[in-house]
Amino acid sequence: MKVALVHEYLIKQGGSENVLEALLEIFPEAPIFTSFFSAQTMPERWSQRKIYSSFLQKFPLGRQNYQKRLQYFLPLMPAAYESFDLREYDLVISSSHAFAKGVLTRPDAVHISYIHTPTRYLWDLTWEYQRSFKQLPLLKSLVPLALSQLRTWDFQAAQRPDSLIANSKYIQRRIQKFYRRDAALIYPPVDTDFFRPSGGETPADFYLIAGRFVPYKRLDLAIQAFNQLGLPLWVVGEGPEVERLKPSAKANILFKPHQARRDLADIFAQCRALIFPGEEDFGILPVEVQASGRPVLAFARGGATETVCDGLTGILFPEQTTQSLVEAVKQFETLVFSPENIVAHAEQFSRQRFQTEIRKFVEESRAQAP
Numbered sequence: 156m157k158v159a160l161v162h163e164y165l166i167k168q169g170g171s172e173n174v175l176e177a178l179l180e181i182f183p184e185a186p187i188f189t190s191f192f193s194a195q196t197m198p199e200r201w202s203q204r205k206i207y208s209s210f211l212q213k214f215p216l217g218r219q220n221y222q223k224r225l226q227y228f229l230p231l232m233p234a235a236y237e238s239f240d241l242r243e244y245d246l247v248i249s250s251s252h253a254f255a256k257g258v259l260t261r262p263d264a265v266h267i268s269y270i271h272t273p274t275r276y277l278w279d280l281t282w283e284y285q286r287s288f289k290q291l292p293l294l295k296s297l298v299p300l301a302l303s304q305l306r307t308w309d310f311q312a313a314q315r316p317d318s319l320i321a322n323s324k325y326i327q328r329r330i331q332k333f334y335r336r337d338a339a340l341i342y343p344p345v346d347t348d349f350f351r352p353s354g355g356e357t358p359a360d361f362y363l364i365a366g367r368f369v370p371y372k373r374l375d376l377a378i379q380a381f382n383q384l385g386l387p388l389w390v391v392g393e394g395p396e397v398e399r400l401k402p403s404a405k406a407n408i409l410f411k412p413h414q415a416r417r418d419l420a421d422i423f424a425q426c427r428a429l430i431f432p433g434e435e436d437f438g439i440l441p442v443e444v445q446a447s448g449r450p451v452l453a454f455a456r457g458g459a460t461e462t463v464c465d466g467l468t469g470i471l472f473p474e475q476t477t478q479s480l481v482e483a484v485k486q487f488e489t490l491v492f493s494p495e496n497i498v499a500h501a502e503q504f505s506r507q508r509f510q511t512e513i514r515k516f517v518e519e520s521r522a523q524a525p
Contacts, residue, residue, distance in 0.1 A: 156521075158185040159241055161249035161258050165192045165201060170343060170439045171271050172197075174322075175250050177344040177509055178269075179204070182248075188239045188258070190232065209235035230301055233257060233308045246517065249316065256319075257312030265524050267517065268316035269341070272326055272436045273333045277306045310334060318520050323437045323458045339516060342461075344509035345442040347501055349416075352448030352494050353424035361387040361409075362484070363426035365419070366440060368394035373432040373454070373475065378404050380430075380480040388430070391422060423447035428469065428487060431459060432480055438462060445469075446501040448494030452483050462504065466490075468497045 160182065162175050179185065186205040191212050194202050211228055228235075232254040241247055241260050249255040252271040260266045276283075281302055310333070313319070319338035321327040330338045362381070368374045374396045381388040382405045390397065390404075391411045401410055414422065423429075429444040429451045437458035441451040445462070451469035453459035465471040469492070472483035502508075 156245045157243055158182045158246045158248070159244040160185045160187050161236070161239070161241075161247060161251075161255045162187055162189045163251065163253055163255050164190045165197050165206065167196055168198055170437070171250055171252060173346075173439070174269060174271075174343050174509075177506055178248060178250070178513065181510055181513060185248075188241070190228075190235050190254070207239070209238060211235050229305060233305070233312070246521070248517075254309075254312070256316055257308070259315070263525070265318075265517075265520050266316040267318045267320065267520055268313075269320045269322070270326060270330055270338060271322055271343075273313070273329050274305075274309050277302060277309050278333045279329070281306075317524070318516070320516065323461055325457050325461065326436050341509060341512045341516065342504050343437055343439065344506035345439055345446065345501070345504040347442075347446040347505045350420050350423055350443045350446040352498060353421075358427050358449065359425040361389050361426055362428055362430055363389050363391065363422065363444075364430040364432075365389075365391040365422075366394075367392055368396035370396060371433050372396065374400055376432040376475065376477055376480055377430045378408060379477040380484065381405075381408055383477070383481055384484055386484065389422070389426070391419070420447065423449060428452055430480070430484075431463075432475065434475070435459065441469075442501050442504045445497045448498050450487070450492045450497060452480070452487060464500055468492070468500045 160175065160178055165172065186207060188207045190209045192206050192208045211231060236254050236257045237259055239258055241258060245264055247258065247260050247264060247266045249258060249268040251268050253274045256268040256270065313334035313336060319330060319336055320341050321330055321338040322343045324340060327338050327340055330336055364374065364377045366372055377388065378400050385407055388408045389411060390408060391414055393413050397410065423444045424447040426449055428449060429441060431438065431441050431451055431453035434454060434457040441453060441459060441462050444451055445468050451463045453463045453469060453471055454475050455471035455473050460471065463469045463471055470483045470487055472479045
């Protein structure tokens with residue numbers, strides 16, 4: 156059986172790249188087909204892989220700051236993925252949050268697509284995306300037409316794989332809504348062996364919010380809430396929202412830059428709790444913190460409702476407002492959580508579990524193929 160893996164793009168290591176690496180452990184000889192590969196910004200180990208990039212890699216505009224300029228390549232994305240010649244492969248697994256699911260395969264090949272999310276800027280976030288062009292009036296007038304055409308292609312592309320896998324129940328529902336297809340559920344892999352409790356030490360006296368801070372992460376809610384509470388909050392990470400909101404933070408809020416993975420694991424194990432006020436499709440960060448034995452205070456929407464057990468491994472607050480978060484923190488201050496129970500809950504999202512379920516799904520899919 157010849158296997159190929161397809162991925163959106165390889166620019167920075169993130170959750171979807173962790174999924175791809177877990178797939179590579181199952182199929183170590185499989186080549187990777189992707190729209191763009193940046194050896195300069197990806198960890199060095201990726202350069203040892205057999206990676207085929209699309210014709211977009213050759214564009215002068217694409218070789219510099221590809222991710223920020225991605226919006227200008229959108230009309231070319233369908234052609235980029237359809238250009239890959241996958242005829243020699245018996246099994247194709249695509250890791251998709253946009254266009255990767257649209258590759259063309261042999262009629263008798265099995266194509267399984269692991270869907271991180273239906274393409275957000277084509278469906279539920281299309282209005283926000285269109286508003287991002289408000290400073291470019293001429294381009295803004297063309298965007299609705301382009302998105303409409305891409306939306307038609309995206310729906311058709313989602314019909315091409317033989318099977319779809321969703322990374323959460325939340326994404327299962329969105330796949331059914333936008334693509335009118337059923338999807339299996341396999342939660343993404345979390346390195347629960349790497350993120351471990353501190354070994355019986357009393358946690359430090361600070362709350363934590365971490366990640367790459369863009370608007371939907373709602374760092375603003377955390378800063379407003381802790382300005383009001385006066386409790387210590389560590390903001391660990393970078394992004395446009397940090398610079399925008401930092402001047403409004405009081406002295407009890409400490410900003411730290413992006414941390415090395417080992418240092419981040421230590422911070423996870425020492426914090427009182429993670430603050431998670433955004434809405435994510437799955438959200439690996441809350442699981443990593445729970446694997447470290449620490450609870451999570453999360454907005455009760457999206458993947459957090461599947462990864463955080465209200466009252467057992469953390470608190471789910473009902474409204475995405477400052478006051479709702481303040482009340483959750485005050486409630487948390489009166490409760491005691493068991494690190495052992497939190498770690499046991501996180502184990503169900505382990506890397507080993509993911510790979511076992513993927514292997515079983517592949518075997519069943521091939522057995523059902525004509």
